[in-house]
Amino acid sequence: MSNQVQQQQPPRTANGEVNLNELLQQMTLDEKIAQLIQLAVPFYEGAGEGQITGPMESLGIAEETVHNSGSVLGMAGAQDVINVQTAHLKNNRHGIPLLMMADIVHGFKTIFPVPLAIGCSWDMELAEKSAAVAAKEAAVSGVHVTFAPMVDLVRDPRWGRVVEATGEDPYLNAEFAKAFVRGFQGKDLAGDMDKVAACVKHFAAYGAAEAGRDYNTVDLSDRQMREFYLPAYKAALDEGCEMVMTSFNTVDGIPATGNAKLMRKLLREEWGFDGILISDWGAVKELINHGIAADESEAALKALKAGVDIEMMTACYVKNLAELVERSEVDEALIDEAVLRILMLKQKLGLFENPFRAANPELEREVVFCEEHKEAARALAVKSCVLLKNEGVLPLRSDAKLALIGPFATNGDVLGPWSWTGSKDDAITLEAGMKAKLTADAKLSVAEGCGILEAGTEAQWEQVLAAAQEADIIVLALGEHSDMNGEAASRADIRLPQAQLELVRKVKALNKPIAVVLFNGRPLDLHGVIDEADAILEAWYPGSQAGHAVADLLFGDANPSGRLTMSFPHSVGQVPVYYNAYNTGRPQGAPDAQVRYVSQFIDIPNEPLLPFGFGLSYSDFAYGEAELSADLMTEAAPITVSVTVTNKGNVAGVETVQLYVRDISGEVVRPVKELKDYRQICLQPGERAEVSFVLSEQQLRYYHSDLTHASDSGAFVAFVGPNSKTNTALPFRLVKG
Numbered sequence: 001m002s003n004q005v006q007q008q009q010p011p012r013t014a015n016g017e018v019n020l021n022e023l024l025q026q027m028t029l030d031e032k033i034a035q036l037i038q039l040a041v042p043f044y045e046g047a048g049e050g051q052i053t054g055p056m057e058s059l060g061i062a063e064e065t066v067h068n069s070g071s072v073l074g075m076a077g078a079q080d081v082i083n084v085q086t087a088h089l090k091n092n093r094h095g096i097p098l099l100m101m102a103d104i105v106h107g108f109k110t111i112f113p114v115p116l117a118i119g120c121s122w123d124m125e126l127a128e129k130s131a132a133v134a135a136k137e138a139a140v141s142g143v144h145v146t147f148a149p150m151v152d153l154v155r156d157p158r159w160g161r162v163v164e165a166t167g168e169d170p171y172l173n174a175e176f177a178k179a180f181v182r183g184f185q186g187k188d189l190a191g192d193m194d195k196v197a198a199c200v201k202h203f204a205a206y207g208a209a210e211a212g213r214d215y216n217t218v219d220l221s222d223r224q225m226r227e228f229y230l231p232a233y234k235a236a237l238d239e240g241c242e243m244v245m246t247s248f249n250t251v252d253g254i255p256a257t258g259n260a261k262l263m264r265k266l267l268r269e270e271w272g273f274d275g276i277l278i279s280d281w282g283a284v285k286e287l288i289n290h291g292i293a294a295d296e297s298e299a300a301l302k303a304l305k306a307g308v309d310i311e312m313m314t315a316c317y318v319k320n321l322a323e324l325v326e327r328s329e330v331d332e333a334l335i336d337e338a339v340l341r342i343l344m345l346k347q348k349l350g351l352f353e354n355p356f357r358a359a360n361p362e363l364e365r366e367v368v369f370c371e372e373h374k375e376a377a378r379a380l381a382v383k384s385c386v387l388l389k390n391e392g393v394l395p396l397r398s399d400a401k402l403a404l405i406g407p408f409a410t411n412g413d414v415l416g417p418w419s420w421t422g423s424k425d426d427a428i429t430l431e432a433g434m435k436a437k438l439t440a441d442a443k444l445s446v447a448e449g450c451g452i453l454e455a456g457t458e459a460q461w462e463q464v465l466a467a468a469q470e471a472d473i474i475v476l477a478l479g480e481h482s483d484m485n486g487e488a489a490s491r492a493d494i495r496l497p498q499a500q501l502e503l504v505r506k507v508k509a510l511n512k513p514i515a516v517v518l519f520n521g522r523p524l525d526l527h528g529v530i531d532e533a534d535a536i537l538e539a540w541y542p543g544s545q546a547g548h549a550v551a552d553l554l555f556g557d558a559n560p561s562g563r564l565t566m567s568f569p570h571s572v573g574q575v576p577v578y579y580n581a582y583n584t585g586r587p588q589g590a591p592d593a594q595v596r597y598v599s600q601f602i603d604i605p606n607e608p609l610l611p612f613g614f615g616l617s618y619s620d621f622a623y624g625e626a627e628l629s630a631d632l633m634t635e636a637a638p639i640t641v642s643v644t645v646t647n648k649g650n651v652a653g654v655e656t657v658q659l660y661v662r663d664i665s666g667e668v669v670r671p672v673k674e675l676k677d678y679r680q681i682c683l684q685p686g687e688r689a690e691v692s693f694v695l696s697e698q699q700l701r702y703y704h705s706d707l708t709h710a711s712d713s714g715a716f717v718a719f720v721g722p723n724s725k726t727n728t729a730l731p732f733r734l735v736k737g
Helices: 020-026 029-034 053-059 063-068 078-091 115-121 124-140 160-164 170-185 222-229 231-238 260-270 286-290 296-306 316-326 332-348 361-367 371-384 430-435 458-468 498-508 546-554
Strands: 037-040 071-073 099-102 197-203 243-246 276-278 386-390 401-405 443-447 473-479 514-519 535-538 621-623 632-634 639-647 653-663 674-683 688-695 714-721 728-735
Touching (some): 020 332, 029 316, 029 332, 078 099, 078 361, 115 124, 115 371, 170 197, 170 222, 170 231, 170 674, 197 231, 197 260, 260 296, 276 332, 401 430, 430 546, 498 514, 514 546, 639 714, 653 688
Parallel strands (some): 243 276, 632 728
Antiparallel strands (some): 386 535, 653 674, 653 714
């Protein structure tokens, strides 16, 4: 440990707050530049045992830089935060506290379903609740900022990070973005100690990487960006999100982290964002690999000029900015504005008055992973699962004789990526969840059958046969290891691993009803499963309460209500496949279409296997005749779309009624359908309800070729129904002027 530096108190204003402008003037150039670097936990004294010299040497920075650094990456745990902050303040002559940042994506210790699953709930209230619980646990454990929500629009299931997004629709993604920000930050970030600052990511269009290969090139027109990819980021910022993280990809040929047009012109000037912009891990130095910087000095120059305030885990700024200022290649005012933004967030969080903020080891033990939070995780997991197929097998009887087979039967790997503070050992397995449902007369036999990737042995097959022998129904628990999803986990083959497909084939030959439960993080090619199974429940990675939530659904204590927010492809050859695509001049299925010379595959359908918005229920919802209040809309007079929905089933259930619109004649080509609104209704057996949507001219606006955002007079079609494929068409016209 170094010798303690000479301390000085930060200057104060008349009302007692730290005078940030005066503090900035008292800082040396090197001290200011150090505020712009973010370092991982091992660099800091007080973070447990171990030397910090190794990380410093590998990054090529001095101990003084660490003492003046502005923020920590991956810091969590109340006592560790207190220790690190205490040691840091002794070594920082201005008494400037650290910002503690971490990836709290879908839960802290209490892990909620992965974001793609949360998207399938279509439930903004529960989504907000999940973020609020995560914030409360993170805050008491010393976290100040979470790198969430990720709102990247996703269309390619080969990309591993689709698991972190809420789907392929810009409207729905924007709604979830707002819900997550509300949950993380609340209404009073400064005064509410249960909240953390949110950082929306990854700006921009990270989800559009070519071939679904992580970190790969993105090449989109400005109009496509604004139409599909930007709305969710903008929604998060409109909700007050404090920070933005740059994406790894290019945007119009320029990597986002060095893209002044994207960051300065659009984000800062057009949208008015005045919060902190942080790079993703190593992204500043990667400008060299991209080919827009010859060395670290040029990378620092371009990133700073683009507006990046914090450089994460590379040292281009601290090694080069001072010299760039001396050579007059960088105006020190750019550094000052970046530092001031960082200091402002620290002040908003109250860190100058209480550098530990909400970190409290005693309260941490009481709050983190408490029963109330587990129940919230279970409720959202129930709403997030999607019933993909059911031929009379589900729900199961609690007195049934069952065989639970597969690599996820007893596996705690049900949390998914970005659950680093959670524990697989604490997760409720499917076996445990099912056993809790069974009566004394029931029997549950369990066998693994094979590994997630490894083929089953003869001994394992003998165990399967023994388990299945007396079973009335076989439950197959299949899926992807969590490492097969998330960052750097792109897959060209999105089927289940061959070992599991072979297990399905062999179990099918036993001629017993099969219900499959899938634990995975992306839409899969389900061939080899969907035809063989009698029922399929897409559970995704449901989180800490996985087994209980899935069992609630399997045994009918809860009724499946999840609806897909990402299309399931017929095969990987269709990818990207998404519901809101454009038509072509030769669309398949048009009235005058030829047999061959249309836009189609000759060996697979054009349509996805399972469309956006799809999901089954134990209820039977019947849609009546949909109606429009008028067939003419004006700017001043919206129209109402109404439909009556009846539950003709024997159990209560939730139906998600969806409203789509198509613009028949746009100035540019328009999608074949666009989600504009939805309603979730709960109906008892025999109950009916009228669902009405008010559709206005504002909802028909889109980005034209000159990037103006407006609607056009002309013909439209509204569609109302249970998913993007099955619905009733209602034509109308918009008249403007």
